[in-house]
Amino acid sequence: MKPDLITQFKSIFQTNETPEVFFAPGRINLIGEHTDYNGGHVFPAAISFGTYAVGRMRQDQKLRFYSLNFPDKAIIECPLNRLDYAKEHDWANYPKGMILALKKLGYNIHSGMDILYYGDIPNGAGLSSSASIEMATGVLLEEFFALNIDRVAMIELGQQVENQYIGVNSGIMDQFAIGMGKQNHALLLDCQTLHYKYAPIKLDNHVIIIMNTNKKRTLAGSKYNERREQCETALEELQKQLSIKTLGELTNELFLSHQQLITNEINRKRARHAVTENQRTLQALEALHEGNLTAFGNLMNASHQSLKDDYEVTGIELDTLVEAAQKQQGVVGARMTGAGFGGCAIAIVEKEQQEAFQQHVNDIYQRKIGYGATFYIASIADGAKKIESSKVL
Ligand code: GLA
Numbered sequence: 001m002k003p004d005l006i007t008q009f010k011s012i013f014q015t016n017e018t019p020e021v022f023f024a025p026g027r028i029n030l031i032g033e034h035t036d037y038n039g040g041h042v043f044p045a046a047i048s049f050g051t052y053a054v055g056r057m058r059q060d061q062k063l064r065f066y067s068l069n070f071p072d073k074a075i076i077e078c079p080l081n082r083l084d085y086a087k088e089h090d091w092a093n094y095p096k097g098m099i100l101a102l103k104k105l106g107y108n109i110h111s112g113m114d115i116l117y118y119g120d121i122p123n124g125a126g127l128s129s130s131a132s133i134e135m136a137t138g139v140l141l142e143e144f145f146a147l148n149i150d151r152v153a154m155i156e157l158g159q160q161v162e163n164q165y166i167g168v169n170s171g172i173m174d175q176f177a178i179g180m181g182k183q184n185h186a187l188l189l190d191c192q193t194l195h196y197k198y199a200p201i202k203l204d205n206h207v208i209i210i211m212n213t214n215k216k217r218t219l220a221g222s223k224y225n226e227r228r229e230q231c232e233t234a235l236e237e238l239q240k241q242l243s244i245k246t247l248g249e250l251t252n253e254l255f256l257s258h259q260q261l262i263t264n265e266i267n268r269k270r271a272r273h274a275v276t277e278n279q280r281t282l283q284a285l286e287a288l289h290e291g292n293l294t295a296f297g298n299l300m301n302a303s304h305q306s307l308k309d310d311y312e313v314t315g316i317e318l319d320t321l322v323e324a325a326q327k328q329q330g331v332v333g334a335r336m337t338g339a340g341f342g343g344c345a346i347a348i349v350e351k352e353q354q355e356a357f358q359q360h361v362n363d364i365y366q367r368k369i370g371y372g373a374t375f376y377i378a379s380i381a382d383g384a385k386k387i388e389s390s391k392v393l
Pocket of ligand 1: 029
């Protein structure tokens with residue numbers, strides 16, 4: 001159950017002042033994985049799990065951060081003019097990074113703040129808790145300092161914090177989904193142009209089930225940056241004959257007729273995933289428009305296979321979960337979601353079958369992996385925004 005955030009805020013920061021409350025969701029990605037930094041399309045949606053940022057402005061220049069998720073870290077404090085990355089500040093580097101990035105752009109962030117964070121996104125599950133903290137901080141700063149900042153600019157800033165301040169070379173998908181999410185809609189984003197459109201997710205008698213492998217993953221320590229470099233190398237080789245800026249510009253046919261330009265077999269597989277996954281994402285949108293859920297599910301399954309064989313980012317936990325899910329009655333499709341290397345998968349399942357589904361999948365998973373998976377029903381929610389304090393309780 002969600003703690004009483006206002007009371008917690010007052011007691012932790014020893015104040016009677018009522019703080020303001022902001023919320024940024026986490027995200028799932030329906031299809032289009034590892035395509036964002038390859039100039040392709042993604043199809044994510046914001047979910048109802050997310051991060052609350054509860055804050056007030058201070059009269060001085062002190063910044064104080066506290067997370068109810070990491071109480072052992074206590075209050076993390078730093079002055080407004082010392083925002084460099086500091087290892088000992090741990091999770092608080094995300095809000096610090098956002099404040100610094102905005103200041104560098106010339107935004108007038110002139111006073112200190114007390115901010116309490118609370119997230120109900122399962123930790124390390126690959127549902128974008130870090131981008132959620134960034135965007136929750138972003139909307140708080142926007143309101144406190146009347147920033148008048150374009151939402152896409154804030155999204156790009158979040159990505160910049162991740163890339164340059166935290167040191168993870170991630171694409172734009174997470175911040176975009178979290179910044180732009182819309183209830184009951186997924187968002188088709190062209191990551192090259194940042195053109196996007198919303199697609200209503202009407203699943204009739206189906207639900208989206210998030211399946212957590214409970215295998216923790218850390219992006220920074222993972223092979224994420226390596227995959228990105230492999231794609232860049234493949235692109236450079238293709239550019240010897242093709243005038244393209246990204247792998248996302250290639251059709252499957254064009255890729256097949258030029259793939260021999262990529263000298264390293266592993267890099268060729270990585271590029272093949274980026275190209276075919278982008279095509280699958282576009283086809284998935286069409287399938288959804290046509291109300292063809294079966295075709296959508298088949299594309300999800302094919303996406304997982306490609307992430308397993310060509311991109312090699314799944315691992316035994318995700319594969320066990322997804323393969324078990326795909327075999328169950330009433331399942332339209334299943335795939336890993338997010339960066340991979342552990343974290344979560346999703347499945348579209350007939351409502352009536354959801355309990356049996358969870359039970360059977362968990363049995364298979366537990367038997368093979370030695371510990372259980374966790375299941376949540378995803379509800380597709382709005383993007384980052386201020387919420388009324390009275391609605392927080
Ligand atoms: C992580 C990154 C995203 C994206 C996905 C894979 O979530 O933050 O930018 O690359 O992995 O699709």
